[in-house]
Amino acid sequence: MNLILFGFKGSGKTHFGKLVSQKLGRRFIDTDRLIEEELGQNIRSIYAAVGEKRFRRIEKKIIARLTPGYAVIALGGGAIFASLSFLRKIGKLIYLRISLETVQKRVTSVPFSLQNTYKKRLPRYDAIQAHRIDIEGLSEEKIVEEIIGAL
Numbered sequence: 001m002n003l004i005l006f007g008f009k010g011s012g013k014t015h016f017g018k019l020v021s022q023k024l025g026r027r028f029i030d031t032d033r034l035i036e037e038e039l040g041q042n043i044r045s046i047y048a049a050v051g052e053k054r055f056r057r058i059e060k061k062i063i064a065r066l067t068p069g070y071a072v073i074a075l076g077g078g079a080i081f082a083s084l085s086f087l088r089k090i091g092k093l094i095y096l097r098i099s100l101e102t103v104q105k106r107v108t109s110v111p112f113s114l115q116n117t118y119k120k121r122l123p124r125y126d127a128i129q130a131h132r133i134d135i136e137g138l139s140e141e142k143i144v145e146e147i148i149g150a151l
Contacts, residue, residue, distance in 0.1 A: 002066075002091025003147060004073045006080040007125065008118060010106035011096040012135065012143070013074035019140070020147050021072040029073045034062045043076070056082055066090055081124060093130035094150050096143075102136065 003020065005013040014030050021028035032043050035058060039046055047055050059076060063083045066073065068090045080087065087093060100118045107114060131150040135143055 001151070002069055002071050002073055003094055003150065004075065004087055004091040005094050005096055005147070006075045006128075006130070007077070007096035008098055008103055008121060009077040009114075010103045011098040013096060016096065016140075016143055016147060017072045017074035019144050023144060024072070024148065027069075027071040029066070029071050031059065031063055031066075031074065031079055032076045034065075035059060035076075038062060059083075063087070078121070080128065084128065092150055093128065094147055095125060095128060095130040095132045097125070097132055097134045097136075099136055 003017075003026075005017050007013055014032075017030065018028050020026075035046065036042055039058070041049075046058070050058070056078065059079050060082045063075075063079060064086065066087075071091075073091065075087075080093075100115065103114060103118060133143060133146045138146070
């Protein structure tokens with residue numbers, strides 16, 4: 001089954017997704033990269049040009065092309081909300097939970113308020129039934145073990 005990583009921007013979805021895919025010998029898919037490839041621009045430019053509502057429609061369309069299998073998939077920070085039921089059907093959801101303080105240290109340039117967006121999304125992330133990993137204070141190796149352990 002696919003391992004589908006979600007969480008707030010800066011939680012390490014892409015980083016840990018790549019490590020897990022290498023360790024398991026699975027294909028790695030980053031939905032933000034799929035969007036960039038499709039539209040020929042980087043995520044920030046696309047988001048700035050089309051706005052959040054249209055961006056989410058594009059993102060949902062790209063995610064709908066994913067198939068059941070044995071990949072490790074990293075979702076964009078807000079992607080889980082519009083595609084939750086579909087994603088449940090194609091894989092195991094893994095929530096990488098991160099504190100606002102750590103996000104603020106890792107993420108320096110975004111076209112939205114980190115604090116406001118974090119406060120809005122955190123309860124929504126927390127409400128999703130998924131394998132949850134609180135990554136604060138865990139080593140990289142331990143986080144990778146926890147993700148693999150979700151299988």
